[in-house]
Amino acid sequence: MRFLAILIVFFPLAMAFPRLGLHEGYTRLVFDLEKGVQYQISQTPDTLTLRFTGTRPAASDTDVGSPQVASYQVVPTPQGANVFVRLRPSVEVKTFLLEDGSRRRLVVDVLTGSRAPTSPSTAQPRPSPPKPRAQPKVVVLDPGHGGVDPGAVGFVVEKEVTLDLAFRVRRLLEREGVEVVLTRDRDIHLSPDKATDLGLRAEIANSKRNLFVSIHVNSASTPAQGIEVYYFGNTLDPALLAQVIRENGGGEVGRRLTQEAQSVSQRIMSDLIAQSNLMFSRQLAHYVQASLLRATGAVDRGVRQAPFYVLRNARIPAILVEVGFANHPTEGRRLQTEAYRQALAEGLARGILRFLNNGE
Numbered sequence: 001m002r003f004l005a006i007l008i009v010f011f012p013l014a015m016a017f018p019r020l021g022l023h024e025g026y027t028r029l030v031f032d033l034e035k036g037v038q039y040q041i042s043q044t045p046d047t048l049t050l051r052f053t054g055t056r057p058a059a060s061d062t063d064v065g066s067p068q069v070a071s072y073q074v075v076p077t078p079q080g081a082n083v084f085v086r087l088r089p090s091v092e093v094k095t096f097l098l099e100d101g102s103r104r105r106l107v108v109d110v111l112t113g114s115r116a117p118t119s120p121s122t123a124q125p126r127p128s129p130p131k132p133r134a135q136p137k138v139v140v141l142d143p144g145h146g147g148v149d150p151g152a153v154g155f156v157v158e159k160e161v162t163l164d165l166a167f168r169v170r171r172l173l174e175r176e177g178v179e180v181v182l183t184r185d186r187d188i189h190l191s192p193d194k195a196t197d198l199g200l201r202a203e204i205a206n207s208k209r210n211l212f213v214s215i216h217v218n219s220a221s222t223p224a225q226g227i228e229v230y231y232f233g234n235t236l237d238p239a240l241l242a243q244v245i246r247e248n249g250g251g252e253v254g255r256r257l258t259q260e261a262q263s264v265s266q267r268i269m270s271d272l273i274a275q276s277n278l279m280f281s282r283q284l285a286h287y288v289q290a291s292l293l294r295a296t297g298a299v300d301r302g303v304r305q306a307p308f309y310v311l312r313n314a315r316i317p318a319i320l321v322e323v324g325f326a327n328h329p330t331e332g333r334r335l336q337t338e339a340y341r342q343a344l345a346e347g348l349a350r351g352i353l354r355f356l357n358n359g360e
């Protein structure tokens with residue numbers, strides 16, 4: 001199994017306030033405190049507020065996009081500055097103060113569930129703020145296509161299979177206490193214009209949600225079968241690009257949206273936070289692919305990167321799943337059956353739950 005064992009991105013910008021560290025299972029904010037700086041911490045379920053006096057950092061508003069922290073905002077005040085950290089649902093906050101000599105650092109760790117990093121031995125424990133009320137994790141399921149856009153047509157019609165699968169996965173996740181948001185719950189398009197349609201689907205995957213899964217059915221001009229899971233990125237494979245163009249709306253529109261998505265993928269190369277979100281997306285993709293294969297015994301077509309428009313601006317882990325080929329004589333007929341759809345749904349749900357539970 002190929003998934004990311006550990007991810008550490010650390011970028012100490014000169015005088016950054018706070019310094020940000022993204023780690024597997026937690027996000028760390030480090031505030032360097034000059035002499036005489038005082039602070040207070042308070043917390044509501046979705047915001048951690050730090051009030052500093054005696055320091056004047058520059059105003060900023062930063063998207064973090066990690067699984068624990070959506071963003072933080074630094075707002076200067078007459079006495080100092082307030083920092084508002086927007087928390088994802090169901091996180092735990094731990095704070096401690098490190099002092100060596102004249103150097104003081106306030107460390108804020110925002111953790112998924114109960115996985116705690118080990119504090120440095122010099123850490124002085126501070127009373128931790130009240131625990132946030134447990135909030136359900138929220139998953140966005142995007143049944144591909146709909147309305148005027150049937151998607152792939154073969155032994156099955158893509159838009160019907162994706163909606164049915166989304167309903168099945170929703171039932172399974174809700175049973176586990178996970179909240180599910182569907183981008184559509186009927187045979188509709190979100191807009192007749194493909195770019196708007198895909199943009200609206202992606203917008204539903206905002207930072208208040210934990211992850212996004214777009215569900216699709218494949219088709220191919222040469223016989224092919226099996227399951228593949230994508231996270232965002234570029235590809236040089238011409239066959240894959242043809243498929244991406246089709247999912248991005250087909251024809252001239254599909255080519256244009258694919259080009260737009262490709263240029264986003266180039267920008268992401270220099271954006272560390274987007275890069276780290278991609279690593280989480282890759283991990284989600286591997287969990288989902290593995291559990292789908294276990295549940296169905298289908299052919300493994302692998303986890304890959306491609307410039308799908310619907311994934312291009314995701315600030316939460318986001319994947320696109322191709323559950324099988326509508327026009328393959330065996331797989332297409334299998335996709336017609338309740339039993340196979342239920343197996344697919346169980347595979348999808350298990351992979352998602354494993355990601356939400358930190359790989360357990």
Ligand SMILES: [Zn+2]
Pocket residue numbers: 144145151152158215216217247
């Ligand atoms: Zn599709």
